[in-house]
Amino acid sequence: MDKEILPKRNQTGQRKRDSRAKGIPEVMQHRFRWTDVLAQIGLIVWAVICLFPVYWMFTFSLKTNNEIFGENVMGLPREWVWSNYTRALNVGHMGQYFLNSIIVTVVTIAITLIAAVMATYAITRLHWKGRKRMNKFFMLGLTIPIHAAIVPLYTTFSRIGMLNTRWALIISYSAFSLSMAILIATGFMGDIPYDLDEAAFLDGCGVWGIFFRVIAPLMMPAVSTVGIYTFLQSWNELMFATVFISKEAYKTLPVGIQSLSGQYTTEWGPIGAALALATLPTLIAYLFLSRQIQDSFIAGAVKG
Amino acid sequence: MKRPFSYKLNIFLFLLPALILFLGVLIAPIVMSFVYSLMDWNGLSTPTYIGFKNYVELFTSRSINISRALQNAMLLAVLSVCIQLPFALILALKLSQHIKGERWYLAIFFMPVLISSVVIGQLWIKVYNPEYGVLNALLRSLGLDSWTRIWLGDKNTAMGACLVPILWQYVGYHMLLMYAGIKGMPAELNEAAMLDGCTPAQVSWYIIIPYIRPILRVSVIFAVTGSLKSFDMIYVLTNGGPMHATELPSTLMINLLFLRNRYGMGSTIAVMLIVLCFVFALLINLAFKEEK
Numbered sequence: 001m002d003k004e005i006l007p008k009r010n011q012t013g014q015r016k017r018d019s020r021a022k023g024i025p026e027v028m029q030h031r032f033r034w035t036d037v038l039a040q041i042g043l044i045v046w047a048v049i050c051l052f053p054v055y056w057m058f059t060f061s062l063k064t065n066n067e068i069f070g071e072n073v074m075g076l077p078r079e080w081v082w083s084n085y086t087r088a089l090n091v092g093h094m095g096q097y098f099l100n101s102i103i104v105t106v107v108t109i110a111i112t113l114i115a116a117v118m119a120t121y122a123i124t125r126l127h128w129k130g131r132k133r134m135n136k137f138f139m140l141g142l143t144i145p146i147h148a149a150i151v152p153l154y155t156t157f158s159r160i161g162m163l164n165t166r167w168a169l170i171i172s173y174s175a176f177s178l179s180m181a182i183l184i185a186t187g188f189m190g191d192i193p194y195d196l197d198e199a200a201f202l203d204g205c206g207v208w209g210i211f212f213r214v215i216a217p218l219m220m221p222a223v224s225t226v227g228i229y230t231f232l233q234s235w236n237e238l239m240f241a242t243v244f245i246s247k248e249a250y251k252t253l254p255v256g257i258q259s260l261s262g263q264y265t266t267e268w269g270p271i272g273a274a275l276a277l278a279t280l281p282t283l284i285a286y287l288f289l290s291r292q293i294q295d296s297f298i299a300g301a302v303k304g
Numbered sequence: 305m306k307r308p309f310s311y312k313l314n315i316f317l318f319l320l321p322a323l324i325l326f327l328g329v330l331i332a333p334i335v336m337s338f339v340y341s342l343m344d345w346n347g348l349s350t351p352t353y354i355g356f357k358n359y360v361e362l363f364t365s366r367s368i369n370i371s372r373a374l375q376n377a378m379l380l381a382v383l384s385v386c387i388q389l390p391f392a393l394i395l396a397l398k399l400s401q402h403i404k405g406e407r408w409y410l411a412i413f414f415m416p417v418l419i420s421s422v423v424i425g426q427l428w429i430k431v432y433n434p435e436y437g438v439l440n441a442l443l444r445s446l447g448l449d450s451w452t453r454i455w456l457g458d459k460n461t462a463m464g465a466c467l468v469p470i471l472w473q474y475v476g477y478h479m480l481l482m483y484a485g486i487k488g489m490p491a492e493l494n495e496a497a498m499l500d501g502c503t504p505a506q507v508s509w510y511i512i513i514p515y516i517r518p519i520l521r522v523s524v525i526f527a528v529t530g531s532l533k534s535f536d537m538i539y540v541l542t543n544g545g546p547m548h549a550t551e552l553p554s555t556l557m558i559n560l561l562f563l564r565n566r567y568g569m570g571s572t573i574a575v576m577l578i579v580l581c582f583v584f585a586l587l588i589n590l591a592f593k594e595e596k
Contacts, residue, residue, distance in 0.1 A: 022487055022490065023494075024486065039398050039403060040405075043405075046395070047408075047409060047413065053431075056438070073441060074438075126315050126318070128312070138326060144578075147573075147577050148330075148334045148337055148577075149330060151561065151571045152332070152337055153329065153333055155347065171325070172329055178325055211318075236422070243561075253420070257426060261429075268430060279420070282418050282419065283418075286418055294410070297414075298481060
């Protein structure tokens with residue numbers, strides 16, 4: 001079952017065209033015209049409901065209060081008020097929050113990837129007793145909610161003076177993304193033929209040589225899937241971030257937006273701009289990598 | 305083949321970074337959470353061991369009122385399973401029938417999952433704003449002035465108002481899982497059924513749904529445990545208010561920690577949540593096996 005759902009990929013990361021037909025055969029589509037029309041209407045309505053909040057966010061981020069509050073609630077902005085964005089960036093500290101989010105996310109992805117790919121190599125390519133058990137042990141992490149760790153992490157970080165640092169978030173996010181990263185990396189590493197390891201071994205490579213020269217370069221497709229998944233997890237994370245960070249200088253976007261909206265309750269324009277800024281990187285990534293992003297979520301659920 | 309010591313050392317070195325993270329940030333804190341839950345501790349004084357008194361207090365105290373938080377979480381879970389999942393299944397079934405614009409719909413329906421709950425929550429706060437919000441404006445323009453409410457400020461409507469965006473956001477997630485499952489089916493199954501004269505509805509009901517059962521199981525588990533753990537959206541929309549009407553176990557936990565400095569009790573709620581998630585996952589697994 002597991003293998004069936006995720007389409008196999010070749011090494012460039014594209015799906016192989018399976019010779020066997022999959023899914024529902026095409027014949028089904030041309031039978032019932034009327035139901036098709038109804039279905040299309042239903043799907044369009046739901047698509048509008050899904051898109052509306054984003055459309056509304058981007059339009060009111062460029063409007064004045066007068067337009068937002070009555071003159072022009074739903075339409076496109078009459079006057080494009082870009083100053084909302086500069087206000088969000090300068091007065092609202094959005095630039096700082098944005099930078100913090102980027103630093104935290106990038107370092108988290110790097111640590112998660114290195115730790116996960118190394119562990120996956122030890123579990124899948126090296127032979128030793130207990131490697132299956134080790135894999136199961138790591139997979140426990142898929143079911144552990146962050147609630148389970150938040151109090152002890154908070155008290156420990158506060159004792160060693162790590163509250164209000166980016167590292168508090170980076171360490172926590174990396175640990176909680178690790179299981180999924182190992183799961184995804186295991187799938188990809190299984191596709192690399194063992195002959196390559198043997199050939200490298202005969203050429204005089206040790207385990208480290210094989211890892212760095214053979215396995216790591218071939219893990220690039222996995223790197224993107226793991227990276228995307230970790231990015232989405234840490235970019236949007238709220239609970240750890242609210243608990244660990246209270247100083248402006250270290251707030252990430254989700255916490256920052258919360259405090260920003262507390263300050264500007266009556267000025268919606270700059271808040272809209274802040275929301276748009278926080279969402280933009282995700283939407284841009286989704287525009288270019290929608291397939292990979294969807295795949296990374298599917299990969300996570302199939303084993304879960 | 306006998307392995308030299310250096311080989312074992314290398315294995316250990318490869319595992320080391322992952323093990324440090326995993327043991328230090330996941331496993332050790334879970335054990336500590338359980339230990340804390342047996343303590344009375346305000347963060348400053350030395351913790352005192354009080355056995356299971358926190359657990360007793362949690363379930364009897366009227367001021368903590370865990371039952372309301374659990375009721376809210378269960379309401380969310382029931383609505384997820386009864387409304388969100390069937391709707392996601394219908395979308396997945398429709399989309400997998402080679403409908404025009406399939407990929408576009410899929411991409412659009414999944415998009416809300418990717419947007420931060422904080423952003424979506426902030427947007428909905430503005431939708432529900434009593435004076436300027438889109439919802440009340442819409443009601444007024446339809447002449448339904450008497451229907452307008454202070455949606456998030458009224459304890460009768462607040463929970464309902466919070467449920468809508470939570471349920472809406474994750475429809476796309478479940479739809480994507482189910483869609484992937486349907487697309488992974490061998491086509492012969494469906495062809496055979498159609499040659500036997502089944503309508504698409506019959507094919508869906510008798511062939512597709514039984515086939516993607518394992519995915520439905522995962523979806524149900526995610527919907528229920530996700531509801532128990534739910535935090536972000538409620539924290540943004542109401543933070544448990546007004547008058548604790550929208551309190552969830554997670555918001556209760558955070559408020560006990562930071563407003564009342566009750567670290568022991570906070571951990572007790574965390575342990576309760578882990579146990580509940582585990583028990584529900586087991587029960588759902590059992591239910592899906594039974595029917596087989």
